[in-house]
Amino acid sequence: MIRFDQVSVTYGDGAAPAVHGVDLTVPEGELVLVVGPSGVGKSTLLGTVSGLVPHFTGGTLHGRVTVDGRDTREHRPRELADVVGTVGQDPLAHFVTDTVEDELAYGMECLGLPPDTMRRRVEETLDLLGLADLRDRPVASLSGGQMQRVAIGSVLTTHPKVLVLDEPTSALDPAAAEEVLAVLQRLVHDLGTTVLMAEHRLERVVQYADRVLLLPAPGAAPVLGEPAEVMALSPVRPPVVALGRLAGWSPLPLSVRDARRRAAGLRERLDELEPPAGRDGPGSADGPGGGEPLAEVSSLSVRRGRVTALEKVDLTVRPGETIALMGRNGAGKSTLLNTLVGMYEPARGTVRLGGASGAVPHRTRPSGLLRRVGLVPQDPRDLLYADTVAAECAGADRDAGAEPGTCRALVSTLLPDVHDGTHPRDLSEGQRLALALAVVLTAAPPLLLLDEPTRGLDYAAKERLTGVLRALADDGHAVVLATHDVELAAELARRVVILADGEVVADGPSSEVVTSSPAFAPQTAKILAPRRWLTVGQVRTALEEAGVGA
Amino acid sequence: MTPRQPLAALRAPRATRSNALHAGAWWLWALGLATAASRTTNPLLLALIIAVTAYVVAARRTDAPWARGYGAFLKIALAVLVIRLFFAVFLGSPIPGTTVLFTLPEVPLPDWAQGVRIGGRVTAEGLVFALRDGLKLATMLVCVGAANALASPARLLKSLPAALYEAGMAVVVAMTFAPHLIADVRRLRAARRLRGRDDKGIKAVLRIGLPVLEGALERSVALAASMDARGYGRTARVPPAVRRTTAALTLGGLLGVCAGTYGLLAAQGAAFGLPVLLLGLAAALGGLWLGGRRAVRSRYRPDRWGARAWLVSASGAAVGAAVVRAAARLPDALAPPPVPLTAPELPLWPAAAVLAGLLPAFVAPVPAPRTETDAGSVSRTGQTPPAKETTRA
Numbered sequence: 039m040i041r042f043d044q045v046s047v048t049y050g051d052g053a054a055p056a057v058h059g060v061d062l063t064v065p066e067g068e069l070v071l072v073v074g075p076s077g078v079g080k081s082t083l084l085g086t087v088s089g090l091v092p093h094f095t096g097g098t099l100h101g102r103v104t105v106d107g108r109d110t111r112e113h114r115p116r117e118l119a120d121v122v123g124t125v126g127q128d129p130l131a132h133f134v135t136d137t138v139e140d141e142l143a144y145g146m147e148c149l150g151l152p153p154d155t156m157r158r159r160v161e162e163t164l165d166l167l168g169l170a171d172l173r174d175r176p177v178a179s180l181s182g183g184q185m186q187r188v189a190i191g192s193v194l195t196t197h198p199k200v201l202v203l204d205e206p207t208s209a210l211d212p213a214a215a216e217e218v219l220a221v222l223q224r225l226v227h228d229l230g231t232t233v234l235m236a237e238h239r240l241e242r243v244v245q246y247a248d249r250v251l252l253l254p255a256p257g258a259a260p261v262l263g264e265p266a267e268v269m270a271l272s273p274v275r276p277p278v279v280a281l282g283r284l285a286g287w288s289p290l291p292l293s294v295r296d297a298r299r300r301a302a303g304l305r306e307r308l309d310e311l312e313p314p315a316g317r318d319g320p321g322s323a324d325g326p327g328g329g330e331p332l333a334e335v336s337s338l339s340v341r342r343g344r345v346t347a348l349e350k351v352d353l354t355v356r357p358g359e360t361i362a363l364m365g366r367n368g369a370g371k372s373t374l375l376n377t378l379v380g381m382y383e384p385a386r387g388t389v390r391l392g393g394a395s396g397a398v399p400h401r402t403r404p405s406g407l408l409r410r411v412g413l414v415p416q417d418p419r420d421l422l423y424a425d426t427v428a429a430e431c432a433g434a435d436r437d438a439g440a441e442p443g444t445c446r447a448l449v450s451t452l453l454p455d456v457h458d459g460t461h462p463r464d465l466s467e468g469q470r471l472a473l474a475l476a477v478v479l480t481a482a483p484p485l486l487l488l489d490e491p492t493r494g495l496d497y498a499a500k501e502r503l504t505g506v507l508r509a510l511a512d513d514g515h516a517v518v519l520a521t522h523d524v525e526l527a528a529e530l531a532r533r534v535v536i537l538a539d540g541e542v543v544a545d546g547p548s549s550e551v552v553t554s555s556p557a558f559a560p561q562t563a564k565i566l567a568p569r570r571w572l573t574v575g576q577v578r579t580a581l582e583e584a585g586v587g588a
Numbered sequence: 589m590t591p592r593q594p595l596a597a598l599r600a601p602r603a604t605r606s607n608a609l610h611a612g613a614w615w616l617w618a619l620g621l622a623t624a625a626s627r628t629t630n631p632l633l634l635a636l637i638i639a640v641t642a643y644v645v646a647a648r649r650t651d652a653p654w655a656r657g658y659g660a661f662l663k664i665a666l667a668v669l670v671i672r673l674f675f676a677v678f679l680g681s682p683i684p685g686t687t688v689l690f691t692l693p694e695v696p697l698p699d700w701a702q703g704v705r706i707g708g709r710v711t712a713e714g715l716v717f718a719l720r721d722g723l724k725l726a727t728m729l730v731c732v733g734a735a736n737a738l739a740s741p742a743r744l745l746k747s748l749p750a751a752l753y754e755a756g757m758a759v760v761v762a763m764t765f766a767p768h769l770i771a772d773v774r775r776l777r778a779a780r781r782l783r784g785r786d787d788k789g790i791k792a793v794l795r796i797g798l799p800v801l802e803g804a805l806e807r808s809v810a811l812a813a814s815m816d817a818r819g820y821g822r823t824a825r826v827p828p829a830v831r832r833t834t835a836a837l838t839l840g841g842l843l844g845v846c847a848g849t850y851g852l853l854a855a856q857g858a859a860f861g862l863p864v865l866l867l868g869l870a871a872a873l874g875g876l877w878l879g880g881r882r883a884v885r886s887r888y889r890p891d892r893w894g895a896r897a898w899l900v901s902a903s904g905a906a907v908g909a910a911v912v913r914a915a916a917r918l919p920d921a922l923a924p925p926p927v928p929l930t931a932p933e934l935p936l937w938p939a940a941a942v943l944a945g946l947l948p949a950f951v952a953p954v955p956a957p958r959t960e961t962d963a964g965s966v967s968r969t970g971q972t973p974p975a976k977e978t979t980r981a
Binding site for chain 2: 088089090093094095114115116117118119120122124126128131132133134135136137139140143144145146147148149150151152153156157160173174176178179192193196376379380381403404405407408412413415419420421422423433434437438463477478481
């Protein structure tokens with residue numbers, strides 16, 4: 039269906055090609071997952087299929103890509119629109135019209151299909167994706183998962199033979215991601231659509247893939263093969279695969295179900311061991327405990343417009359604690375973080391930073407607040423205004439009243455290989471996050487808040503972030519992170535707070551909260567249930583210690 | 589909200605896609621009211637027109653993002669009124685009033701600036717005149733705002749001729765960008781707080797100008813890529829002869845329209861003005877029709893112009909016609925002279941005619957109740973413009 043013939047892509051100023059030597063065929067009706075670390079050219083490769091690379095993005099394409107017999111060199115993206123459907127990471131950037139029904143019809147209108155065909159296909163697609171109740175809704179009012187389903191539906195109505203998806207579930211909470219993946223699987227099974235998908239969160243998608251296309255490093259030759267075989271070579275891998283490698287299972291399991299069936303032996307071996315407490319594990323919920331609380335929230339309610347975003351929330355954060363805030367999209371996680379930095383005024387209840395004599399965030403001047411609490415927002419770009427890293431650092435020093443060079447020193451620790459002259463927008467997703475983190479840390483706030491820090495990060499970047507945040511917590515900082523990433527929460531947090539509809543529905547040590555709910559349980563916990571092991575790291579440490587002891 | 593009528597069939601139905609009122613009908617209705625407003629300076633009549641639009645908007649607008657624009661238009665109208673009064677106070681007024689309210693120190697100006705005055709006497713007559721004049725303009729703005737809130741711009745686009753579609757699309761995309769831009773400004777201004785900088789005042793808004801523009805640019809590039817990949821701008825193959833004829837007709841037609849208009853307006857040449865204008869118009873329309881053959885687009889469920897659309901547009905036209913007629917018949921009641929000062933009177937039958945503009949509030953389909961979209965966490969992202977997933981390009 040898709041044929042890559044010695045394809046390489048070079049962008050204007052790049053010395054090395056972004057993608058090199060891709061020579062393979064994707065057969066009809068397969069779900070192919072493209073994996074690899076950040077910056078290896080996954081998006082570029084996907085772009086060549088829809089013709090956006092090079093027609094839209096520029097750059098030079100060597101070799102040939104044919105989709106259903108059409109050469110993308112001779113066909114512009116609009117002439118491929120009836121064969122290839124493309125959905126990006128941000129559905130809002132994809133929407134052209136303003137209501138769900140119009141959005142589904144837009145592609146067909148462009149192709150000039152007759153009105154009765156359009157009507158029939160819109161109804162079919164509404165049913166296929168479970169969108170019938172939303173047909174008249176403005177697209178801007180949908181939740182993240184609904185938006186992504188509408189975006190997929192909007193390219194399905196033209197009956198494309200190939201569907202290209204770039205990180206379709208990155209922005210979604212676990213339940214919404216399941217929703218989208220179920221739809222994709224249905225398309226592959228029922229309609230024989232060929233799906234080409236790139237995704238960082240492998241733990242969500244790898245089990246659905248028929249084949250995996252691995253781009254191991256920039257410029258390296260890609261590997262296409264059976265998921266289990268490719269995962270054995272891959273530098274990026276989900277916890278289930280990592281656990282499988284640790285235990286030496288072959289072939290490697292890809293889903294929790296496969297792994298559970300093999301895990302009997304491992305569970306027995308682990309039976310005598312205890313999940314290690316302390317830094318690698320969330321076992322000790324009462325660990326930090328001491329000291330004056332850094333933030334106290336009591337029976338807080340916040341209204342935004344006509345909606346009550348938070349209702350009677352209580353939360354106390356003490357030094358050295360790491361708390362994960364979880365819950366579905368729109369549960370109030372971001373609102374809670376933003377209220378802690380004084381962006382919203384509480385409708386009822388109180389927020390206090392730094393003990394009984396502390397400050398009330400929304401009444402504190404920003405310059406004073408800076409030294410008490412720092413927030414890295416969902417999009418780190420919001421914090422970055424200057425046009426070079428050096429200027430950004432100088433600005434941060436001025437804002438915080440810190441010694442000149444403080445911020446730059448932090449940047450050097452977090453990001454060893456970044457030049458002063460780089461534009462913040464040219465950094466990768468992970469580097470930008472690190473820069474924003476350095477900017478916030480310049481004022482040395484004891485309380486650090488992060489909103490969805492792992493969006494768009496690959497496993498390596500996530501691991502670096504985990505290391506940095508652990509070190510901060512050991513230094514006595516308190517870290518609160520709002521996240522959909524259950525693996526990150528398991529790795530990092532000792533305490534998990536789950537919000538639903540603006541209310542706290544669970545608050546406790548992560549080993550208890552997270553394992554009690556299938557939606558929020560990390561893969562390791564699911565495999566090794568009922569024992570409370572949360573991360574592969576814990577298991578590895580425990581096994582090593584046991585090995586030494588024996 | 590719905591009229592108590594014995595015949596259930598006559599009651600306004602719940603709005604769905606199939607019985608949606610044609611966007612053009614709302615615009616005709618609003619333009620009718622705006623025409624009425626342009627013909628009177630009677631503040632009571634103008635206030636009545638504003639009240640009519642407000643009632644209809646309150647009764648029939650949906651919960652869609654474009655429907656929230658009415659309030660913004662009200663604010664702009666108020667600003668217009670204030671600016672008009674400001675000029676009347678500081679730059680004087682041509683109205684020869686006698687009731688001096690107060691006297692501002694006058695700036696002496698040289699001889700060549702005769703007729704211009706800064707400061708000086710402020711008379712009640714001058715203020716009243718300025719107030720009425722400003723109110724007229726403000727009312728017309730509010731009428732446009734009402735049409736904006738009631739009719740989806742995208743639906744209106746669907747009624748354009750095929751050859752104009754792409755230009756119209758650009759306009760609609762630009763219009764949907766404005767709310768995104770405002771949301772960006774809000775978000776970035778809030779983010780300044782995180783850097784310890786002040787988030788209030790004009791300065792804070794100006795400082796984030798560049799990041800906001802960068803974000804908008806990124807988003808437009810992403811949207812353009814998405815539109816291209818979905819087939820926007822696909823054209824049918826047209827023989828070169830047809831293409832050339834299209835270009836010639838359109839260009840020649842527009843030239844003809846220009847020449848004809850000039851002929852009509854200039855002192856001489858009124859004789860050839862009209863025929864040239866008509867000829868040019870015909871040629872341009874022919875060009876548009878031919879140009880439509882290049883487009884392969886089809887239309888998905890375009891709005892139908894039904895009986896209710898006729899009623900709505902007719903009610904607007906009736907208001908406009910009645911007030912235009914009244915302006916000729918009762919010049920004193922509709923445009924009360926500023927000197928001497930008198931309390932305005934409400935002319936009865938023009939006022940009754942303006943009330944006919946309320947008809948849409950009874951015949952237009954009722955939008956789905958708003959509480960439905962408010963319930964549950966699903967709509968929460970919709971309530972807050974910079975919704976969670978909106979910001980990343």
